[in-house]
Amino acid sequence: LLLTNPGHYLVVRSRNSMAGVLATLTSMRDGVATASLGGVIVVRNDNPTGHSLADLGGKRIAAPGFGFFGGYQAVLHELLAAGLVQPEPGDLRFVGGHEAAIASVLAGDADAAFIRTGILEDMQAQGRLAPEALKVINRQALPSFPYAVSTRLYPEWPLIVMPHLDSVM
Numbered sequence: 372l373l374l375t376n377p378g379h380y381l382v383v384r385s386r387n388s389m390a391g392v393l394a395t396l397t398s399m400r401d402g403v404a405t406a407s408l409g410g411v412i413v414v415r416n417d418n419p420t421g422h423s424l425a426d427l428g429g430k431r432i433a434a435p436g437f438g439f440f441g442g443y444q445a446v447l448h449e450l451l452a453a454g455l456v457q458p459e460p461g462d463l464r465f466v467g468g469h470e471a472a473i474a475s476v477l478a479g480d481a482d483a484a485f486i487r488t489g490i491l492e493d494m495q496a497q498g499r500l501a502p503e504a505l506k507v508i509n510r511q512a513l514p515s516f517p518y519a520v521s522t523r524l525y526p527e528w529p530l531i532v533m534p535h536l537d538s539v540m
Contacts, residue, residue, distance in 0.1 A: 373533055377408065377525040378440045387534050396528040400492065400517035407516065407524035410445035411491060412508040414483045415476055421483060424453050424509050430482035432458050433475035436465045440525070441487025442472065449509065449522040470494065477504065488518040 372393075375383065380392075395406040414421030421427075427450070435442035443465075447457055464481065466472050472484035473494070491507075494500035509521040516524065 372530060374528065374530045376440065377527060377529070378438075378444050380526065380529045380531065383531070383533075392526045392529040392531055394530040395526040398489075398527075400489070403515070403517040405517060406527060407488075408441045408445075408527045409488045409511075409518075409520040409524045410441045410443075410449065410522040411486050411488055411519055412446055412483055412521040413473065413476060413486065413491065413505040414508060415479075416503055416506045418482065418506070421506065421508055424450060424455055426508070427458070427483055428455065429459075430462060431480070432463050432483050432485065433466050433472040433481035434463065434485040435469050435472055435487075436467060439469075439487065441522075442469050442485050445487075445522045445525060446485040473500065473505070483508065488516075488520050491519055492517075 373383065397404050397406045399405075412424075412427070434446075437443060450457060464475070466475055469486040469490040472481070472486055473490070475481040476484045491500065491505065495502050507519045507521060511520045511522070513520060513524070
């Protein structure tokens with residue numbers, strides 16, 4: 372059995388034949404349970420060009436860090452899956468946290484931010500971010516998912532059975 376983070380899960384899944392996730396971390400938002408996370412791309416609401424993934428080319432982007440799954444890796448995967456190139460090193464700044472990425476956009480230091488799901492809603496609920504301050508790029512229509520999301524969803528801290536585990540325990 373393996374309990375792992377979403378990024379490592381994708382690596383393990385790509386290298387092994389597996390049945391799927393047995394269990395994963397579940398959180399609640401406004402009475403809705405979710406066991407998934409994803410990435411969110413935000414721009415300032417007054418940004419006239421930020422409407423689609425293609426609009427991110429050549430823009431200054433703030434992200435929490437290379438190792439942040441929802442705040443970088445999931446969004447990068449979405450860009451590549453759409454046939455777009457990853458941001459140029461000079462256009463990408465790792466700022467150390469999701470809220471720092473949002474602050475970079477609000478201050479005008481970055482044109483867009485990559486963050487994980489739930490951050491926007493948490494900051495808005497705490498009164499630290501006006502709901503109309505940012506808009507979400509590539510918003511996915513997922514009625515049963517309680518957060519804004521720009522990417523596909525991934526299991527959060529999945530528990531998986533490795534294929535070499537004896538089926539008789």
